[in-house]
Amino acid sequence: MSVLIFRLNGVEDDEAADVRRLLDERGLTYHETSGGFLGFGIAGLWLLDASQKTTARALIDRYQEERSARLVAEYVTRWRAGQAETTLQRAIRQPLRTLFYLAGAAAVLYLVLVPFLTLGNQS
Known part of the structure; x- marks a missing residue:
């Protein structure tokens, strides 16, 4: 086998x-x-x-x-x-990819934190 x-x-x-x-x-x-x-x-x-x-x-x-x-x-x-090549040099060389990754990370962070930030705002 x-x-x-x-x-x-x-x-x-x-x-x-x-x-x-x-x-x-x-x-x-x-x-x-x-x-x-x-x-x-x-x-x-x-x-x-x-x-x-x-x-x-x-x-x-x-x-x-x-x-x-x-x-x-x-x-x-x-x-x-x-x-x-450093991370900064790579980010400068590929700015669109860097912005895409940063936007993705921000979106995930937002989705994770929104329930906690709106916890006390229930009416």
């Missing part, structure tokens, strides 16, 4: 390609599913042989630890060189 070994929802393309390559190099048999037309399904890599799960999991875990360390080191290097 197939066993889900790696979810692809929200995973960057290069990471997914690296995981596929690792599984191929080790000769682990798997198949890939997509999230479906509306994205409600499980996009992932499924091992065809459940007995290979511990080997595959260890391989993927080690890869993700190495990837995380590499990405952190790259970010620190960019940050020290003054090339890392």
Whole structure:
């Protein structure tokens, strides 16, 4: 029976390609599913042989630890060189997206607080 070994929802393309390559190099048999037309399904890599799960999991875990360390080191290097993008710089670069997110947050805050603010105003 197939066993889900790696979810692809929200995973960057290069990471997914690296995981596929690792599984191929080790000769682990798997198949890939997509999230479906509306994205409600499980996009992932499924091992065809459940007995290979511990080997595959260890391989993927080690890869993700190495990837995380590499990405952190790259970010620190960019940050020290003054090339890392800050939240303010991103907001300036994408003003419409920023305004949309702020309006959404304000709407949620309003909807949450209105019942409490109008509690004493009942007639």
